[in-house]
Amino acid sequence: KQEVTQIPAALSVPEGENLVLNCSFTDSAIYNLQWFRQDPGKGLTSLLLIQSSQREQTSGRLNASLDKSSGRSTLYIAASQPGDSATYLCAVSDLKTIFGAGTRLFVKA
Amino acid sequence: DTAVSQTPKYLVTQMGNDKSIKCEQNLGHDTMYWYKQDSKKFLKIMFSYNNKELIINETVPNRFSPKSPDKAHLNLHINSLELGDSAVYFCASSSTTGGRTEAFFGQGTRLTVV
Numbered sequence: 001k002q003e004v005t006q007i008p009a010a011l012s013v014p015e016g017e018n019l020v021l022n023c024s025f026t027d028s029a030i031y032n033l034q035w036f037r038q039d040p041g042k043g044l045t046s047l048l049l050i051q052s053s054q055r056e057q058t059s060g061r062l063n064a065s066l067d068k069s070s071g072r073s074t075l076y077i078a079a080s081q082p083g084d085s086a087t088y089l090c091a092v093s094d095l096k097t098i099f100g101a102g103t104r105l106f107v108k109a
Numbered sequence: 110d111t112a113v114s115q116t117p118k119y120l121v122t123q124m125g126n127d128k129s130i131k132c133e134q135n136l137g138h139d140t141m142y143w144y145k146q147d148s149k150k151f152l153k154i155m156f157s158y159n160n161k162e163l164i165i166n167e168t169v170p171n172r173f174s175p176k177s178p179d180k181a182h183l184n185l186h187i188n189s190l191e192l193g194d195s196a197v198y199f200c201a202s203s204s205t206t207g208g209r210t211e212a213f214f215g216q217g218t219r220l221t222v223v
Contacts, residue, residue, distance in 0.1 A: 032211070034211055034212060036214075038150075042216065042217075043199065043214050043215060043216035043217045044201075044214040046212070049210075087150065089152070091152075091212070093203075093212070095164065096142070096154050096157055096165050097201070097203075099144075099152040101149075101151050102151075
């Protein structure tokens with residue numbers, strides 16, 4: 001049974017800091033891994049998708065890596081801004097998409 | 110132009126009532142899902158349909174019945190609503206053609222049972 005764990009559960013950083021969010025999963029037989037952002041009371045916004053054959057994806061200040069063999073992914077956010085404050089969710093897909101519990105990020109101005 | 114749309118956005122109803130949530134996607138995806146996000150914000154899959162056929166049915170009370178009239182729609186009907194059904198329900202879609210694509214989510218339906 002696939003389990004997805006995200007560390008830390010919450011993170012507070014000053015504006016401008018670079019930060020790393022961690023995601024681990026127990027079954028490496030996945031099709032892809034996706035990082036989402038969820039703002040309070042809102043839906044999910046897809047940030048990055050990494051196919052199982054890929055090792056990283058980049059979009060603007062975001063970089064996500066995938067090490068399938070060790071069951072780990074990281075989301076790197078460069079030069080954090082207050083607008084980055086949200087919950088970040090990691091999800092892995094095989095026949096279904098399983099989510100971690102998320103990391104709540106607060107970036108202080 | 111919304112890719113995955115759910116209606117209603119908010120739903121407040123009394124215990125024992127029956128209600129439906131509708132979902133439509135215009136992305137041409139062949140797979141649709143229903144997720145429940147509880148008060149602790151944990152997202153858990155409930156159902157998955159591929160080409161109108163049920164392929165995943167997690168441990169969900171049989172008061173919940175999904176219906177997929179076509180590939181673009183997956184509705185969720187809930188009978189005899191209970192207080193514990195209060196949550197945010199998300200619909201999502203993805204494609205299995207040429208590998209599994211990214212999942213797109215609707216904005217959620219906040220269900221409150223009083």
